[in-house]
Amino acid sequence: MSSTQGAPVSDEADADGQRHAAGTMTAGPRSGAAQVTGRSDGGGNHGVNADYQWDAFDSEAYKEHNYANLRDDDRQILVRIRDFFTSAFALDAPREKWASIDVGPGANLYPSLALLPYSRSIRLYEHSRSNVDWLRAEIFAEHGYRPNWDEFWTVLCERTPYHLLAEPRVRLKEVAELDRHSVLEEPGVLEEPGALDEPGSGAGALHLPAASWDAGTMFFVAESLTGDYGEFARAVENFVRALRPGAPFAAAFMRLSQGYTVAGRRFPAVAITEDDVSELLGKLASDVDVHVLDEAPTLRAGYAGMIIATGRAGDN
Numbered sequence: 139m140s141s142t143q144g145a146p147v148s149d150e151a152d153a154d155g156q157r158h159a160a161g162t163m164t165a166g167p168r169s170g171a172a173q174v175t176g177r178s179d180g181g182g183n184h185g186v187n188a189d190y191q192w193d194a195f196d197s198e199a200y201k202e203h204n205y206a207n208l209r210d211d212d213r214q215i216l217v218r219i220r221d222f223f224t225s226a227f228a229l230d231a232p233r234e235k236w237a238s239i240d241v242g243p244g245a246n247l248y249p250s251l252a253l254l255p256y257s258r259s260i261r262l263y264e265h266s267r268s269n270v271d272w273l274r275a276e277i278f279a280e281h282g283y284r285p286n287w288d289e290f291w292t293v294l295c296e297r298t299p300y301h302l303l304a305e306p307r308v309r310l311k312e313v314a315e316l317d318r319h320s321v322l323e324e325p326g327v328l329e330e331p332g333a334l335d336e337p338g339s340g341a342g343a344l345h346l347p348a349a350s351w352d353a354g355t356m357f358f359v360a361e362s363l364t365g366d367y368g369e370f371a372r373a374v375e376n377f378v379r380a381l382r383p384g385a386p387f388a389a390a391f392m393r394l395s396q397g398y399t400v401a402g403r404r405f406p407a408v409a410i411t412e413d414d415v416s417e418l419l420g421k422l423a424s425d426v427d428v429h430v431l432d433e434a435p436t437l438r439a440g441y442a443g444m445i446i447a448t449g450r451a452g453d454n
């Protein structure tokens with residue numbers, strides 16, 4: 139599997155979709171400072187993934203709303219995934235560090251930071267051109283990612299071995315690999331070799347190949363990329379199937395989300411609950427733990443909490 143640092147290893151054709159979403163809610167899926175002007179119907183009338191302009195996702199606005207400061211719900215999630223990955227790595231004692239993947243990182247670095255001490259590489263597998271550009275600029279800036287992420291790293295450093303990693307900014311530059319593709323594509327499709335960096339070439343890499351990654355994260359993606367339950371389920375399935383059997387993973391979900399708007403642009407959601415997550419992961423994984431955060435849903439209107447799931451990929 140080829141990869142490069144700081145540049146997409148592969149690139150898909152532009153999704154030139156129209157938005158057909160109902161509702162007028164204007165809030166990030168995890169947006170604190172959002173303006174809410176109404177509510178969507180929450181009934182699934184949000185179209186499918188291809189209906190949305192992901193390349194116009196305003197990454198910086200999203201980061202400012204959600205990750206300018208560390209919220210209590212993110213702190214809870216960080217502690218859970220920190221402890222989960224630390225235990226998994228200690229238990230498995232792999233001969234070499236993990237080849238890890240974060241699906242749909244958007245403008246969120248903390249899943250990657252949680253994987254950092256345990257990973258020899260972290261594939262940032264993102265569909266949106268603007269988010270890939272943002273990730274490249276953020277991670278590969280001369281002095282590394284910006285100070286807002288230090289609060290997140292501090293929580294991780296409450297536990298060994300995170301605090302032993304003296305230069306997380308340098309380390310993230312060393313391990314991060316950018317990849318512009320969709321998690322909804324069929325896993326394991328081998329594309330024709332081609333010009334790796336040519337935008338829209340769609341060539342040169344496996345699309346989320348099956349059983350390939352040693353550890354994975356997917357945060358607020360599967361339920362927040364579509365209004366269609368089938369696509370939500372496919373995103374979860376493709377994510378877990380991309381992992382090697384037994385690979386540890388963490389996935390976060392907005393509970394009963396009604397969709398969101400980033401900087402005035404509408405994006406979809408499927409209003410899922412912990413039962414949906416448990417049912418899906420129960421078929422795909424072992425040691426599944428699905429937890430609803432006890433934080434009040436104060437981030438914005440139009441959702442009912444956050445769900446964090448951990449587990450081990452099955453032999454799918």
Ligand SMILES: C[S@@+](CC[C@H](N)C(=O)[O-])C[C@H]1O[C@@H](n2cnc3c(N)ncnc32)[C@H](O)[C@@H]1O
Nearest residue numbers: 167242243244246265266320321357358362363
């Ligand atoms: C609500 S944001 C979550 C971002 C980030 N993971 C976080 O924790 O805040 C949803 C993300 O899913 C990405 N996305 C949308 N469609 C996708 C697809 N088909 N494949 C992979 N990622 C996709 C978006 O570009 C965006 O980064």
